[in-house]
Amino acid sequence: MSAGALVVQQGAEDRELVGPERVAVLLLALGEQYGSPIWDRLDDMEVKQVSTAMAKLGPVTGDMLNELFVDFVTALTSKGAVMGNYDSTERLLQSFLPKDRVSTIMEEIRGPAxxxxxxxxxxxxxxxxxxxxxxxxxxxxxxxxxxxxxxxxxxxxxxxxxxxxxxxxxxxxxxxxxxxxxxxxxxxxxxxxxxxxxxxxTRRDSHELMAEIFNNFDRQTEARFITALEEENRDSADKIKTLMFTFDDLGKLDTGSVQTLLRNVEKDLLSVALKGANESVREFFFSNMSTRAAALLEEDMAAMGPIRLRDVDEAQGTMVNIAKDLAAKGELIIMKNNGDDELVY
CATH class of the missing domain: 1.10.220.30 (Flagellar motor switch protein FliG, alpha-alpha superhelical domain)
Known part of the structure; x- marks a missing residue:
């Protein structure tokens, strides 16, 4: 989430978010980078409704935000929770738009980007x-x-x-x-x-979609929403956690794959990523380096002093994306779930 896009106020009174208010909070939380594609798809009337709700929103508490996101995730991941579908949308559009226009719109909705x-x-x-x-x-x-x-x-x-x-x-x-x-x-x-x-x-599995979204959360946000979702819908939370590929999963790489990854990661990026890693993952990477290289890396990490958790999350996310890109090219193999299943990207 973009810093400063949504101010979550502590101590304010909880209230129920309704209609355009829910959309306004979601878009504020997504921020400019992730919310922009959604704004682009709204028509003038929808933009006006959401903007008006946003301007009058007032304080939003952490509990209100948690409840809204849990509702959103649950709706996407619970079978039958979302009542709209492609066929019903197409039938509705055909009731007031020309057939060729409907075909174009539905192609944009259904087809690949x-x-x-x-x-x-x-x-x-x-x-x-x-x-x-x-x-x-x-x-x-x-x-x-x-x-x-x-x-x-x-x-x-x-x-x-x-x-x-x-x-x-x-x-x-x-x-x-x-x-x-x-x-x-x-x-x-x-x-x-x-x-x-x-x-x-080719209808994409909603749990896969949410796993990708959760992968892009910082660790505190991820933990907050996973915990909240577990209380509301444990099955969906478990499926999402199974599908997620995290920095810790890099510790399951085979020797050849981790060597390939290390050759493709800048030293400064690796230092920041490992600075915030758990001990087992850190030792895994050290054990796949020469004694001298591991010692120098440890010295660099010690010389950094305190670093922001946000910087660690960003560095670890970059390493995960590099690993995925290398796997897509066939240069390394990504394993999860104790090595039973290979993830193909």
Whole structure:
């Protein structure tokens, strides 16, 4: 949460937050960085309602904030708690908007993130895209792969049957500028036949979403909400904790993986991250260094003196993200739950 975005007042009287007030508190708590994408999706009337509620909000107590966030997490993670769905939303929109406008809106809601079709395709899992494209004409596939990100196109090509992939490569090498009407036809086909079907088959698990959100909390906020959620919905809290990948989980890396991580982490970042680590994780990293390197790192950490918990959280979060990026490239393996399950990113 952004510091100073929401002032939680101690000693104020608790009261029930209703309607736009609940939205106002959530957006204030999210701050500018995380709240901005939500503001962008509000229409003028909604912005006015939320802004008015925000201006008149008054003091918010810690208990009020905790209750609101627990309600929010519980609603997302409890089966059936959220009554709206894609089909009901589409039916409602069709009652007062033209069909083509509704299709565009629903595509934005359902489809992978992106401003246009080609950005969306670049965010579709490569195995899913390859499975669809393998049944298309090689020329069509050549057009599609020429329009999406090159790194994504390379992964898709690597999954396609070898002979088919080679034909696509040859088509791409010989391909001239694609006429606009041909490109429009391919784009329309993808929108109707692929993206609409994809939206019905790839609904993201809400517990996974909340685990990612909780991963980005600082440790005090994370502990507060996990504790509160355990009281309201222990099953969901347990699922979220299982799915979360934290700095402590780096202590489960195998020898080769931790060496890879250490080569990709700046010394100053490592010092700050380990300064606030528990003893077992700290010793795990020291044991995977040379005696001299570990001694020098310990000296650097001692010379730092007291450091802010926020800086430690940021450094540890950066190391976790580096580990995830390396795992996505296949350069290290991330294990959780006593090593029984490999996490693939």
């Amino acid at each position: 992106g401003r246009n079709m080609w950005e969306k395709l670049s965010n579709v899992q490569e195995t899913v895209l390859a499975n669809y494209l393998k049944n298309e004409y090689p020329q069509t596939v050549a057009v599609v792969l020429s329009k999406i990100r090159s790194d994504h196109a390379s992964r898709v090509l690597g999954i396609l049957p070898e002979d088919f992939a080679l034909e696509v490569v040859n088509r791409m090498l010989r391909m001239d500028a694609v006429q606009k009407d041909v490109l429009d036809k391919v784009e329309q086909t993808l929108r109707v036949e692929f993206m609409s079907n994809l939206s019905h088959t």
